Amino acid sequence: MNTAARPFEDQIDVSTQYIRDSIRDAIVDRRLAPGTKLSETDVSALFKVSRTLVRGALQALSYEGLVNVEKNRGAFVAYPSPEEARQIFATRRMIEPGILREAAKNMGPSYFERLRQLLTEEGRLMGERGQTARRAEIKASGDFHLMLASMTGNAVMERFMDELVARSSLVIALYGQSAISSCGHQEHQDIVALIECGDLDRACHLMIHHIDHIEKDLDMRENKGSDLKEAFKL
Amino acid sequence: MNTAARPFEDQIDVSTQYIRDSIRDAIVDRRLAPGTKLSETDVSALFKVSRTLVRGALQALSYEGLVNVEKNRGAFVAYPSPEEARQIFATRRMIEPGILREAAKNMGPSYFERLRQLLTEEGRLMGERGQTARRAEIKASGDFHLMLASMTGNAVMERFMDELVARSSLVIALYGQSAISSCGHQEHQDIVALIECGDLDRACHLMIHHIDHIEKDLDMRENKGSDLKEAFKL
DNA sequence: GGTTATAGGATCGTATACAATTTGACCAGG
DNA sequence: CCTGGTCAAATTGTATACGATCCTATAACC
Structure with a gap:
């Protein structure tokens, strides 16, 4: 059920989908506090992939309303008013x-x-x-x-x-x-x-x-x- | 109201948003038939941008259910069953x-x-x-x-x-x-x-x-x- | 001292390059 | 004629490179 937090991450197909699910789980579980900046560089380093995939994941999350992306400023965990x-x-x-x-x-x-x-x-x-x-x-x-x-x-x-x-x-x-x-x-x-x-x-x-x-x-x-x-x- | 089909396209800020709206209008207006392949190369040439932006637009449209993206095969105008x-x-x-x-x-x-x-x-x-x-x-x-x-x-x-x-x-x-x-x-x-x-x-x-x-x-x-x-x- | 100007670093936006996969054609064998 | 396999071209997937924008720290000026 929990798509993230699996062992042997390196062996798993790390794709945009996986990153998206991981971040979403973290947000919903409140391991990531609202307002937290999700730096593309940081996240890509964390998952050991390029920024391309991270950007895709963050964009997807913004469609779900869990992340706000501000032009030229970056993505942040949503802080719903x-x-x-x-x-x-x-x-x-x-x-x-x-x-x-x-x-x-x-x-x-x-x-x-x-x-x-x-x-x-x-x-x-x-x-x-x-x-x-x-x-x-x-x-x-x-x-x-x-x-x-x-x-x-x-x-x-x-x-x-x-x-x-x-x-x-x-x-x-x-x-x-x-x-x-x-x-x-x-x-x-x-x-x-x-x-x-x-x-x-x-x-x-x-x-x-x-x-x-x-x-x-x-x-x-x-x-x-x-x-x-x-x-x-x- | 119609965000696409404006004159002087070259002078307009051609971004992912613009491409997305253009394609959506075309699909909803049925200028693009269901099942039509939306080749990244073709679309990028059409709008004179790189594939990066086109991919973003197609991905966004797939979240809306207007486009189906099949891995390694490409994006197609949705053909709802x-x-x-x-x-x-x-x-x-x-x-x-x-x-x-x-x-x-x-x-x-x-x-x-x-x-x-x-x-x-x-x-x-x-x-x-x-x-x-x-x-x-x-x-x-x-x-x-x-x-x-x-x-x-x-x-x-x-x-x-x-x-x-x-x-x-x-x-x-x-x-x-x-x-x-x-x-x-x-x-x-x-x-x-x-x-x-x-x-x-x-x-x-x-x-x-x-x-x-x-x-x-x-x-x-x-x-x-x-x-x-x-x-x-x- | 406070305010503004500016330069540097960091981060994002876009384009391009390269790798992986699919597709379709061509050809050999049944 | 049909089936199956192999190879080349085309297309997508991912990474990297480069340019643009923003933030911050420092310094000059009022």
Whole structure:
């Protein structure tokens, strides 16, 4: 699942794709802080490839909204503004009910089994402590929504959700409070239960409420103390 | 509005962006047929730039789904399969009701004025004949949906719709019948009227029906005679 | 001392060069 | 005539070279 962080990197086909995935994982996992400069030279040295491939990867990431490239200045890990964050969650509220209804059409026993498996894993992670566990929890939380998207069997929509979830993870990592809302997991379970009951209207309603809940739990004041200069650049 | 096809090309800043827009316009306008090979050398000669910039433009277009890049084989104007076309329209049905509801929240008199202006132009085009007029009509039809998306004030969603409309245009150009459904324009008008009445439920319902209508008017049989080999490649 | 001018280094943007892969033609063999 | 294989041309993939822009430190001037 994790495309980066494999051993024996030298033996692996190091391509633009690989670099892109590695950087994306690092951003979503918050190993790369928002605003960090991604120097072409540095990255190319790190992966032992030419700048050509790195530029391709950075450009691709900018299309996904995870990296901002500024002409003649370089690429930076995205530092989504509160407004941008709001738009991301607003977009999710607009499309996820549709995804839920579409996925429900294809729901068979095996799909419910996969969902339950994911929820079990998610619950297990919530019991743990530490930063690593928290990262895994954020990731698992996103995976639930991604799995629903994949169950639509619609690749176009799935790609949109990939992007939205990745950007959401970045936003949560940025503006998330230390006190994690533990109700997210419960809401996931409730949504699955409602789908299983066939009560899609209430499931959709809860989904919107759930996304709203995630957003409301963020502390989206401008400039969280540190990178003041970022706010005034450009 | 049309970013390409400007006079005095030599004096304009010919960048990756410009090449990308030019090719996209050509694809959406169907001046470039689906399946056409976009040789890096040829395109670079055409725009009098190096292959580097062309590669960037082609890669960008592949993210938008308008171009397929096959490793070591080159870039081709997308030839969306019927399945892919179905997914595009399915995605639109999933998200456009959400857009409509969100846009309605911001609707003031000036927005309705802009919509009506667009509809007038659309109606004017329907009276005309010829291939040019038909292209303009397809474009205008997409512009209606794009305008609604822009009225959400949500840049993230707007970008998704940009992509979906562009790909839809390609699909319509590919699988569209000679007999154009003239009810699309009427449905646009009805949707606006329903929004103005405040009857969003019916407006959403009609929107879904409208998208469905566009899709149903296509003749999506595999292999429209010509490119048989495309169907079996990769 | 503070401000502006300027020079140097660092970084990005574009073009070009070279390596790797594909493609299509030609030819030998069945 | 068809099949299969080999080689050359064409095209893409990647690396490198060079020019342009930006940032910073230093110094001159007010």
